[in-house]
Amino acid sequence: MILKIEKIGLSLEVEDELLNKLLEIGKTHYPKEFGGFLIGYYSEDNKHLHITDKILPKKYQASKYNFVRSTKGIENELAEFYAENLRKIYIGEWHTHPDNSPKPSVTDISAINTIINSKKTSIANPVLLIIGYSKTTADFGFYVWFENKLYKYE
Numbered sequence: 255m256i257l258k259i260e261k262i263g264l265s266l267e268v269e270d271e272l273l274n275k276l277l278e279i280g281k282t283h284y285p286k287e288f289g290g291f292l293i294g295y296y297s298e299d300n301k302h303l304h305i306t307d308k309i310l311p312k313k314y315q316a317s318k319y320n321f322v323r324s325t326k327g328i329e330n331e332l333a334e335f336y337a338e339n340l341r342k343i344y345i346g347e348w349h350t351h352p353d354n355s356p357k358p359s360v361t362d363i364s365a366i367n368t369i370i371n372s373k374k375t376s377i378a379n380p381v382l383l384i385i386g387y388s389k390t391t392a393d394f395g396f397y398v399w400f401e402n403k404l405y406k407y408e
Contacts, residue, residue, distance in 0.1 A: 257407035262400055266381070266407050268305040276308060277385055277392050280350035287321035288314075289349025291328065292381060295341035303345060303381065307335060320361065321349045325374075346381030346398075356386035356395030358404060366399050 255273065258265045280288045293307040312327035335342040347365065351357075358366075362382060369380045382397040382404075396407040 257396055259398070259400075259405045259407055262405060263301055264398060264400070264405075264407075265302045266305065266396055266398075267302065268396075272305065272308065273385075273394055276348055276383070277350075277387060279310070280352075280385055281387065283316060283350070285318050285352050286316040287319065287350050287352065288316055289321050289323060289347060291323075291344055292346045292348055292383060293332075293335050293342055294345045295339065295343065296345075305345065305381070305383075306342065308348065309335075318352065319359075323347075344375065344377065346377070346383070348383035348385065351384055351386040353388050354386050356384040356393050358382060358384060358395075358397060363404060366404065370399060 255270060256265060256267045282288075290311050291309040292305050293309060294303055294305040296303050309328050309331045311323035313324040315322045332344060347369070362384065366380055366382055369375055369377065379398050379400050382399075384395045384397070386393045386395065397404050398407065
């Protein structure tokens with residue numbers, strides 16, 4: 255799947271296999287939200303992002319309308335991805351919205367701002383994937399924070 259934001263000239267690529275895996279993982283936590291970290295790399299010109307992998311949190315808190323993950327215990331997995339390909343980095347977050355749409359909540363936007371302002375991360379434009387699903391449907395919403403605004407990939 256390749257998505258674009260024409261207005262700012264960015265594109266994103268992710269394999270359907272990874273998306274389906276994230277959906278299945280999320281569904282195992284129904285009716286609570288669940289999520290984790292996204293790993294990938296940017297093109298040389300930083301205009302195209304390829305999402306390649308995910309890391310699941312070791313510790314988290316979840317409810318039907320909230321998901322908070324910890325970064326504790328994921329350092330080794332991050333190091334393994336970096337060793338595999340020096341360009342692979344943490345590029346953002348994903349989580350589910352069970353029985354709901356993949357639109358960012360106020361909490362989601364606040365979380366993106368926390369990532370941007372964290373001294374532990376050096377990512378200026380984090381990606382947010384929200385998977386809204388029900389028993390019969392699933393919808394994937396990809397967003398990026400760019401120049402102080404949240405944009406949706408189409």
